Amino acid sequence: MERVRGGADYFAPSQARFMVNCIVKDLNAVLTALRSEGCDVDAKTEQSEHGKFGWVMDPEGNRVELWEPSSMGA
Numbered sequence: 001m002e003r004v005r006g007g008a009d010y011f012a013p014s015q016a017r018f019m020v021n022c023i024v025k026d027l028n029a030v031l032t033a034l035r036s037e038g039c040d041v042d043a044k045t046e047q048s049e050h051g052k053f054g055w056v057m058d059p060e061g062n063r064v065e066l067w068e069p070s071s072m073g074a
Contacts, residue, residue, distance in 0.1 A: 014063035027052045027068035 010019075024030045027045070031054050035041050042055040051070040058064055 012063075014057065014061055016062045019063050019065050020058075021065045021067055024066050024068050027054050027066055030054070030066055031056075 031041055031045070034056050040057040042057075044055075046053045049070065050067075052068040054066045056064050056066065
């Protein structure tokens with residue numbers, strides 16, 4: 001099932017009705033570091049005119065969005 005921003009399943013698999021969004025400078029490096037530490041990182045990433053997005057689950061089962069804005073480093 002495709003996740004739609006703002007859709008009912010966008011926060012899945014978290015049961016929370018919110019998501020923390022963290023701005024990062026290098027999304028790929030952050031995701032690699034999180035995976036190396038054993039974190040539950042979503043295999044899918046997205047890219048749009050707004051930047052790159054990735055997701056990780058925190059230890060309490062909440063989904064956290066990592067966002068590398070397209071204007072970072074410019």
